[in-house]
Amino acid sequence: MEFREVVMRRRAVRRFEEGGVDREVIERIARLAQRTPSAGFSQGQRVVVVTEQALRKAVARACGEDEMVDVFGPWVSECAAQFVPCVSEAIYHRRYREPDKLLPDGKEIEWPIPYWWVDIGATMQNVMLAAVDEGLGCGFIGPDVDALRELLGIPAEFTPIGVMPVGRPIPDVRSPSLKRGWVPFEQFARFDGWGAA
Numbered sequence: 001m002e003f004r005e006v007v008m009r010r011r012a013v014r015r016f017e018e019g020g021v022d023r024e025v026i027e028r029i030a031r032l033a034q035r036t037p038s039a040g041f042s043q044g045q046r047v048v049v050v051t052e053q054a055l056r057k058a059v060a061r062a063c064g065e066d067e068m069v070d071v072f073g074p075w076v077s078e079c080a081a082q083f084v085p086c087v088s089e090a091i092y093h094r095r096y097r098e099p100d101k102l103l104p105d106g107k108e109i110e111w112p113i114p115y116w117w118v119d120i121g122a123t124m125q126n127v128m129l130a131a132v133d134e135g136l137g138c139g140f141i142g143p144d145v146d147a148l149r150e151l152l153g154i155p156a157e158f159t160p161i162g163v164m165p166v167g168r169p170i171p172d173v174r175s176p177s178l179k180r181g182w183v184p185f186e187q188f189a190r191f192d193g194w195g196a197a
């Protein structure tokens with residue numbers, strides 16, 4: 001698929017066939033998810049890939065699937081795999097205390113932006129685009145951080161960002177938020193400075 005088509009086809013999918021995707025396909029998505037940039041090449045991103053059906057159910061329960069099943073159906077549990085992107089801020093601090101990153105005064109930089117959140121966003125985008133490229137779809141639901149940590153044995157220094165179900169899309173209920181429409185392109189992209197028209 002052309003890159004442009006992959007980007008344009010991506011959307012938040014909220015219903016999937018149960019299973020039906022080979023493990024190699026899931027692994028290919030995970031391998032592309034790894035190939036994202038990171039500040040100082042810190043690579044604080046990880047992804048837990050949940051394929052086992054009973055565990056997917058438990059993960060979905062931790063995301064409150066039961067409370068929205070009447071509207072959306074079991075869209076978090078029924079899929080081929082759940083990708084749980086995780087990031088460790090501590091890895092970035094350790095990296096930026098290495099000699100090549102220390103300031104002349106021997107201190108770690110004052111972070112202008114918490115780049116760990118930036119980098120895990122890139123990881124998430126790769127999961128979404130790689131899924132589309134495989135002819136699949138991907139959704140996202142915010143986590144109960146503590147419940148996910150416990151359920152999946154995620155170490156304390158890693159924050160699970162949410163759950164991304166991946167699978168063969170079937171007809172779903174779109175987000176009511178889409179009514180908002182896209183921000184006009186001219187508002188989004190500011191050429192040669194914010195105010196130049």
Ligand SMILES: Cc1cc2nc3c(=O)[nH]c(=O)nc-3n(C[C@H](O)[C@H](O)[C@H](O)COP(=O)(O)O)c2cc1C
Pocket residue numbers: 010011012013014140141142175177178
């Ligand atoms: C950080 C983030 C959090 C989101 N949280 C949820 C969520 O909890 N539940 C959900 O159904 N969709 C969630 N979405 C999906 C958005 O609603 C969706 O991306 C947006 O409405 C635009 O639609 P599209 O992705 O289909 O283009 C989230 C997306 C992002 C990037």
